[in-house]
Amino acid sequence: MTELETLIDELVAANHILFQQGVVDGFGHVSGRHPTNPDRFLLARSMAPGQVTHADIQEYELDGTKVDPDGPAPYLERFIHGEIFRARPDVMAVVHSHSPSVVPFGVVPSVPLRCICHMSGFIGTSAPVFEIRDTAGPASDMLIRTQELGVALARSLGSNAVVLMRGHGSTVVGANVRQAVFRAVYTEVNAKLQAEALKLGPPIYMTAEEAAASAATNAGQLNRSWNLWREQIQG
Amino acid sequence: MTELETLIDELVAANHILFQQGVVDGFGHVSGRHPTNPDRFLLARSMAPGQVTHADIQEYELDGTKVDPDGPAPYLERFIHGEIFRARPDVMAVVHSHSPSVVPFGVVPSVPLRCICHMSGFIGTSAPVFEIRDTAGPASDMLIRTQELGVALARSLGSNAVVLMRGHGSTVVGANVRQAVFRAVYTEVNAKLQAEALKLGPPIYMTAEEAAASAATNAGQLNRSWNLWREQIQG
Amino acid sequence: MTELETLIDELVAANHILFQQGVVDGFGHVSGRHPTNPDRFLLARSMAPGQVTHADIQEYELDGTKVDPDGPAPYLERFIHGEIFRARPDVMAVVHSHSPSVVPFGVVPSVPLRCICHMSGFIGTSAPVFEIRDTAGPASDMLIRTQELGVALARSLGSNAVVLMRGHGSTVVGANVRQAVFRAVYTEVNAKLQAEALKLGPPIYMTAEEAAASAATNAGQLNRSWNLWREQIQG
Amino acid sequence: MTELETLIDELVAANHILFQQGVVDGFGHVSGRHPTNPDRFLLARSMAPGQVTHADIQEYELDGTKVDPDGPAPYLERFIHGEIFRARPDVMAVVHSHSPSVVPFGVVPSVPLRCICHMSGFIGTSAPVFEIRDTAGPASDMLIRTQELGVALARSLGSNAVVLMRGHGSTVVGANVRQAVFRAVYTEVNAKLQAEALKLGPPIYMTAEEAAASAATNAGQLNRSWNLWREQIQG
Numbered sequence: 011m012t013e014l015e016t017l018i019d020e021l022v023a024a025n026h027i028l029f030q031q032g033v034v035d036g037f038g039h040v041s042g043r044h045p046t047n048p049d050r051f052l053l054a055r056s057m058a059p060g061q062v063t064h065a066d067i068q069e070y071e072l073d074g075t076k077v078d079p080d081g082p083a084p085y086l087e088r089f090i091h092g093e094i095f096r097a098r099p100d101v102m103a104v105v106h107s108h109s110p111s112v113v114p115f116g117v118v119p120s121v122p123l124r125c126i127c128h129m130s131g132f133i134g135t136s137a138p139v140f141e142i143r144d145t146a147g148p149a150s151d152m153l154i155r156t157q158e159l160g161v162a163l164a165r166s167l168g169s170n171a172v173v174l175m176r177g178h179g180s181t182v183v184g185a186n187v188r189q190a191v192f193r194a195v196y197t198e199v200n201a202k203l204q205a206e207a208l209k210l211g212p213p214i215y216m217t218a219e220e221a222a223a224s225a226a227t228n229a230g231q232l233n234r235s236w237n238l239w240r241e242q243i244q245g
Numbered sequence: 246m247t248e249l250e251t252l253i254d255e256l257v258a259a260n261h262i263l264f265q266q267g268v269v270d271g272f273g274h275v276s277g278r279h280p281t282n283p284d285r286f287l288l289a290r291s292m293a294p295g296q297v298t299h300a301d302i303q304e305y306e307l308d309g310t311k312v313d314p315d316g317p318a319p320y321l322e323r324f325i326h327g328e329i330f331r332a333r334p335d336v337m338a339v340v341h342s343h344s345p346s347v348v349p350f351g352v353v354p355s356v357p358l359r360c361i362c363h364m365s366g367f368i369g370t371s372a373p374v375f376e377i378r379d380t381a382g383p384a385s386d387m388l389i390r391t392q393e394l395g396v397a398l399a400r401s402l403g404s405n406a407v408v409l410m411r412g413h414g415s416t417v418v419g420a421n422v423r424q425a426v427f428r429a430v431y432t433e434v435n436a437k438l439q440a441e442a443l444k445l446g447p448p449i450y451m452t453a454e455e456a457a458a459s460a461a462t463n464a465g466q467l468n469r470s471w472n473l474w475r476e477q478i479q480g
Numbered sequence: 481m482t483e484l485e486t487l488i489d490e491l492v493a494a495n496h497i498l499f500q501q502g503v504v505d506g507f508g509h510v511s512g513r514h515p516t517n518p519d520r521f522l523l524a525r526s527m528a529p530g531q532v533t534h535a536d537i538q539e540y541e542l543d544g545t546k547v548d549p550d551g552p553a554p555y556l557e558r559f560i561h562g563e564i565f566r567a568r569p570d571v572m573a574v575v576h577s578h579s580p581s582v583v584p585f586g587v588v589p590s591v592p593l594r595c596i597c598h599m600s601g602f603i604g605t606s607a608p609v610f611e612i613r614d615t616a617g618p619a620s621d622m623l624i625r626t627q628e629l630g631v632a633l634a635r636s637l638g639s640n641a642v643v644l645m646r647g648h649g650s651t652v653v654g655a656n657v658r659q660a661v662f663r664a665v666y667t668e669v670n671a672k673l674q675a676e677a678l679k680l681g682p683p684i685y686m687t688a689e690e691a692a693a694s695a696a697t698n699a700g701q702l703n704r705s706w707n708l709w710r711e712q713i714q715g
Numbered sequence: 716m717t718e719l720e721t722l723i724d725e726l727v728a729a730n731h732i733l734f735q736q737g738v739v740d741g742f743g744h745v746s747g748r749h750p751t752n753p754d755r756f757l758l759a760r761s762m763a764p765g766q767v768t769h770a771d772i773q774e775y776e777l778d779g780t781k782v783d784p785d786g787p788a789p790y791l792e793r794f795i796h797g798e799i800f801r802a803r804p805d806v807m808a809v810v811h812s813h814s815p816s817v818v819p820f821g822v823v824p825s826v827p828l829r830c831i832c833h834m835s836g837f838i839g840t841s842a843p844v845f846e847i848r849d850t851a852g853p854a855s856d857m858l859i860r861t862q863e864l865g866v867a868l869a870r871s872l873g874s875n876a877v878v879l880m881r882g883h884g885s886t887v888v889g890a891n892v893r894q895a896v897f898r899a900v901y902t903e904v905n906a907k908l909q910a911e912a913l914k915l916g917p918p919i920y921m922t923a924e925e926a927a928a929s930a931a932t933n934a935g936q937l938n939r940s941w942n943l944w945r946e947q948i949q950g
Contacts (some may be wrong), residue, residue, distance in 0.1 A: 036470035037364070058473035086462075110434070113362055114442035121445045127818055127882045128857035129742070149454030151462040152363035177362045177451050199815070207819035209444060209914060210826045216882050219854030227791075227856040235741035238763035271705035272599070293708035321697075345669070348597055349677035356680045384689030386697040387598035412597045412686050444679060506940035507834070528943035556932075580904070583832055584912035591915045619924030621932040622833035647832045647921050679914060 013045035018067050020187040021052060026243040028105065029060035033194050036060075038107035038179070040194075041091040042187050044069065051095050051104075055082040072096045073157055086155045090181055093160030094167060101183040103190035108179035111201035115139075116174035123174060123200070125216040126207060130200035131224030132171040132193050135215075139174045140166040152178050171225075172197050188232045195235070248280035253302050255422040256287060261478040263340065264295035268429050271295075273342035273414070275429075276326040277422050279304065286330050286339075290317040307331045308392055321390045325416055328395030329402060336418040338425035343414035346436035350374075351409035358409060358435070360451040361442060365435035366459030367406040367428050370450075374409040375401040387413050406460075407432050423467045430470070483515035488537050490657040491522060496713040498575065499530035503664050506530075508577035508649070510664075511561040512657050514539065521565050521574075525552040542566045543627055556625045560651055563630030564637060571653040573660035578649035581671035585609075586644035593644060593670070595686040596677060600670035601694030602641040602663050605685075609644045610636040622648050642667050658702045665705070718750035723772050725892040726757060731948040733810065734765035738899050741765075743812035743884070745899075746796040747892050749774065756800050756809075760787040777801045778862055791860045795886055798865030799872060806888040808895035813884035816906035820844075821879035828879060828905070830921040831912055835905035836929030837876040837898050840920075844879040845871040857883050876930075877902050893937045900940070 011019065021042050028034045036058040044050040051070050054062045068084070069077040072092040076084055091104045115123040122136040142150055145162040154160055167173040167181065171193055174180045182197055184190030207213040216224065246254065256277050263269045271293040279285040286305055289297045304312040307327040311319055326339045350358040357371040377385055380397040389395055402408040402416065406428055409415045417432055419425030442448040451459070481489065491512050498504045506528040514520035521540050524532045539547040542562040546554055561574045585593040592606040612620055615632040624630055637643040637651065641663055644650045652667055654660030677683040686694065716724065726747050733739045741763040749755035756775050759767045774782040777797040781789055796809045820828040827841040847855055850867040859865055872878040872886065876898055879885045887902055889895030912918040921929070
C-alpha cells in the first residue's frame, strides 16, 4: 500500500473502532492529514462513522473545500479538522465526537476535565472548554460550520491534546490516526472515572509531571490497543 | 411500495430500532398517522416491540377503536396516540416508552428535563410533566387507558416534542416516523447526560435560541442515524 | 407436556432469562413448586444458572432434602425456597439473586426500596430488609444455609413480593414462574430508577393504591415479556 | 496435560475471561507461579489480554528476567508479579488491571474500598492503597517498572488479597488462577456496589468475621463461575 492507501485504510478502521468503542454514535468524525501534501486532509463524506467504507473517504483543502467539487456532501463541521491542521503542524489526525461521559464536563464550568489516571496522561493538567457563544453569539446551532468557528476552536485547543465543546462534545488530536483514536477512547474513559471519583470525594489528580511521563510511555503502547480494536471490528 | 406500505415498513423498523437502542423493553409502542386518511393511525397489536412484524400492525380510529373489529387485542394505551394525533395536526408519528434515564426526571419535580446539548434541541427549554393524579385520582394503574386520559396527556404535551409521565415514562412526537424515533433516542441520551452533569455541578443549559437552531439543523440529519440503525437491526 | 414437564421447561428458560437479563451472574437460583405435590419444589443442582439444562433440575422436600438422595449436590441456600413455599401457600415460584442495583438498597438502612413506577407496582409501599445477624449472629457467611435461617427470611418477607437481604441480595416470589421472573427483572429496574431519581432530588413515589392497581394490571401482561425473553435466549 | 500445560491453558483462558468480564481492556495482565519451580512464573508477552494464545505465554525469573533471553518483549510491569510471588509464598496467581469501578477508590483517600457483600469477603475490612510517589517521587509514569517498585507494591499489599494503586488500577492475588480471576471480577463488582450504596447513604459494611466466613465459603465455589466464564469465552 502507498502511504495514502495506508491512511485511508486506517481512517476506515478508525471510524469503525470509534463506533464500536462507544465514542461516536451516528455522529462524529475522524480525519487524517494527507501524508504527502500537508495542506490537505482526508475525511469521510457526511454519514454515520460505523458505515464508512474506503469509497466514502474524500480529500479536502484546509479551508474545508472538497478537492473534487463533484464529491458527495461533506460534514457540516469539516472546519474543525481543517483549521486544527492549519494551526497545529504537529497534528496528523483529529477525532470529533459527542462521547457520552465527556459532554457533562463541557457544560459544568466548575469542574474541569483533569487527568485521573496514567492511561490519559495526554490530558495534562486539564482540558480547555470552547464556548461557541463567544464567537457565534447566543443563538447558534452549536456547530463548527464556518472557517471562523474552526479558527476559534483551534485557538481554544491551543497546544493541548483535547478541547471540550460546551453543549456539544469534544475534539481530540494526535500525531497519527492510532494516537488520535487512543486518546479519544481514553478521554471518554478518564471522564467516566473522574466523574465516579468525584461522587466518592475529593480525588488526587495526577501531577503535570506524572501526566507528561505517562503520556510519553503510552505513546509507545498504541499498537497494543489498535491491534485489539482492529480485531474487534472484524467481529 | 405505496405510501401505506412504506409507513408500515418504517413502523416495523422503528419498533426494532427502539428496542435495539434501549428505548423500549417488552413495553412501549410507536405509531404513525395514516398517510392518506389523517383520522386514522397505525400501531402494532399488544406485544413486545422487538417482536413486531408487518402482520402485527393494525389500523385505528383516533378514538382508539380498531378499524377491523376482529383484529387482535390492542395496546391498553392506544389513546396516547389517537388523542395526540387529534390535538396535533403537525404530528405524524408518536413514540411512547419507559426509557430508563427519562423516568427519574418524571418523578422529581424539582429538576425538569432540559436541553443539555445540540442533539436534543427539540426538547426546547424544558419538557412538561404529566401528572395522572390530576385526571385519574390517586389510585389509578398509571395507564392512559381512556380517551379522557389521552386528551389530558395531549393537553400536557401542548406544542412540545416531549412530555414526561410521572411514575411511568414519556411520549415523544415527530413530523414523521424517523424524526419521532430520533427524538425518542436523543431524549434518553439527553436525560443521561443531564443527570451526569447535575452530579458534577450546575450545568449551562442551551438557550431557547440555541435549542431551536440545533433542532432545525438536526431535522435535516435524520437519515444519517436512521440508515445506521436500520443496518444494526439487520444484525 | 405434563404439568411437571412444563414446569421444568419454564424453570430452564427462567434460569437463562435471568442470566441474559443481568439479574443473576454465576450465582442465584430460581425454583417452582411441584404442580401436583405442594410439599415439594424443583430447583437446579448447584451450578451457574446460565448453564442449567433440563437434566439439572431436581426435586426437593420443603425442608431442603433431595428427593433422590443420590442426586447431585444442591445449592447451599435451597432453604430460601423451601421455607418460603412452606410459609406462603400462594407462592408457586421463587427467585434468589444478587441483582446489582438492588444490593445497595439492602445495605443502606436510611433508604428503603420503594415503588417508583408502574412496572414495579408489586413492590408496594416498600420492600423489607432481612438482617441475618439477628438470627445467625455477627460472624455468619451470610448464606441461608439452614432451615432456621430460611424460616427467618420467610418471616421477614411476610406477605410481600420482595425481600432484600443485607450484604447479599434479594428474593422475589410469584404466583408462577413467569411472574417471579418478571418481578425479579423489574425489581432490578426499579432499584436502578429509584437510585437515579434520588440523585436528582426527592422523588414522588407511587401511592399504595397506585402500586396495587399497577400490579394487578401487569399480572395480565406477563406473557408480553416472557415471549420476548424466551426469543432472546434462543438468540 | 502436565501441570505446566494446565497452568498455561488456564492462563490463556484467564486472559480472555478477564477481557470478556470487563476487568481488563487492551491493558492488564495475569500470571501464575510455575507449578514445579516456585522461583519462576508465567505471563504473556506484552500484548492485549484478549488476544493472548498459548504461544504468547513465557517464563520469567522472580526478578522479571525472561528465562529465554530471545523471547518476545515482556510487559513493562512484570515486576508486579515477580515481587509479589517472592513476598507471598501462598500466592500462586496475580491479576493486575485498571478495572473501571476500582480506579476511583484508588484516587479518593477519604473512601476506602470495603467489603459490601458476601461475594467479595476476600477484601476483608478494607483494601490498602499503594502511593507510587512514596517510592518513585512526584514525576513517575505511574508504572511498576522496576524491582524496587515491585517490592514497594508487595509491601503495600501485605497479607491482603487486593491492593489499589493510586491513579492506576489494582492488583489481586489468589491461591490459584481461578481464585485470582474470581477475586478480580468481584473486586470490580464490590467497587461498583459500594459506590452506588454510598450515593444512597451510609452503608452497613460486612464485619471482619462475616468477610472471613464468606471468603472461606466462596473458596469452595470457584468452579461455578469458572465453568460459566469458560463457556462464555468460547462464544
